[in-house]
Amino acid sequence: MRFEEMTLVKLVKLVKERKVTSEELTKYFIARCEEKKKYNAVLEVFEDAIERAREMDKKIEQGFCGKLAGVPVIIKDNILFEGKKCTCASKFLEDYVAQYSSTVALKLLKEGAIIIARANMDEFAMGSSTENSAYGVTHNALDFERVPGGSSGGSASAVALGLAPLALGTDTGGSIRQPSAYNGIVGIKPTYGRVSRYGVVAFSSSIEQVGPMTKTAEDNAYALEVLAGKSDKDETSVDVEIDFLSDIEKPIAGIRIGLVSEVEDLLKGMESEKAYKSAIEALKAQGVEFVKVSMPSFKVALPCYYIIAPAEATSNLGRFDGIKYTKRQEGAKDINETYAKSRSAGFGKEVKRRIMLGNFVLSSGFFDAYYNKAKAVQQKLKDESKKIFEVCDAVLLPTTVGEAFKLGQITDPVSMYKEDYFTIPANIMGLPAISIPFEKGSAGMPLSVQIMGREFDEKTIYRIAHSIERR
DSSP states (O other), rough: OGGSOOOOHHHHHHHTTTTOOOOHHHHHHHHHHHHTTTGOOOOEEETHHHHHHHHHHHHTTOOOOOOOTTOOOETTTBBOTTBBBOOOOOOOOHHOSSSOOOOOHHHHHHHHHHEEEEEOOOOGGSSSSSSSTTTOOOOOOOOOTBBOSSSSHHHHHHHHHTTOOOEEEEESSTTTTTHHHHHHHHEOOOTTSBBBBBTTTTTTTTEEEEEEEEHHHHHHHHHHHBBBBBBBTTTOOOOOOOOOOOOTOOOTTTTTTEEEEEEEEEHHTTTTTTHHHHHHHHHHTTOOEEEOOOOOOGHHHEEEHHHHHHHHHHHHGGGOOOSSSSSSSSOOSHHHHHHHHHHHSSSOOHHHHHHHHHHHHHHHEEEEIIIHHHHHHHHHHHHHHHHTTTTSEEEEESSSSOOBBBTTTTHHHHHHHHGTTTTHHHHHTTOOOEEEEEEEEETOOEEEEEESSSSOHHHHHHHHHHHHHHH
């Protein structure tokens, strides 16, 4: 059987019905990782996964029926898994071994998943192309010459290549949805607080979330039911009802979807405009009611993000100094030189750029001019979204400005940042948003659309996403 072509839900069923063993599946997907090694989607395959799969088969024989019983999963390289390396794709952490497991890893293990590998990423999750990894670029699963997106490019490419039916990513400004779009898979950024961030190396703590990346919307909803929930070790996580699948098959006729006028203005002339307009027609045919809405602050969400996120990153990365964590450079005369030498050697160009930007906006004399203004814009965006959701059940957006670009094509940082134009607002507002592949662009690469929902209303956006998929 070609297991790489099967959905997560199908594979879970096969294992539970004992039509295939966990050991067979694990060996199969590890072999796939080796076969597709040139894509550099995974940094390390965990060979002890086969032994863990054997143990899982024994548990299944004894009646264990976890939601992911025996199915291989890949995690992003910034998610801690006890006893395994977690490098954040940085030379600074190349020897770091996790001393404990993240909440999401423990949830996967509790439901019987076999974690088989860690995926490549942009260093410390800073990037939109996975060209910033210290361990080499990842390639798009559908076109070897193109980027997979970022920063969860390794996770997206892994799912699209069939290295596992489920991979975890993190999304701070589109880092799950944009690479999912570029590789033609489904990815969600859940509501802020829906999934615990405990044990995930922090980039921007107030806006990032862990989420699943899968082949289908149903698989994605199934996986999020495993990952979601309150954690005693994460005060930002929230105890809210977890039910994403019960309405997924319901028709969407009568659902009200907002079309943001500012987005439509920005889209003119962009390649993704085609998919966006086609999606509107397809949804109309299914009985969706469209409502014209306005979000004036949408256009300044991008600069707002590139003030808040680097400011928080500067604080979060302060611990990486060559003393408390990470590799220390020898030959320094004093502690200041130790910091300078270690950070200069350890951090890549993009990480340094964002640390400097963060320090600038937090510095005396600029804090009010930049950081406080950005926080005010963030609140304004939240207020505008509340008004929109008084008349809408969801909002339709493009995911990206166009198809995946060629490796090395974008060298200007500002142009690269603009790749996240349509994904960033959901992070700034803390709202759930899912990316669904819709059609192909001029180069034959996927173009996706995005459904953004009310706070903690992943159920509705999964229902719409599933309906789009079934078309």
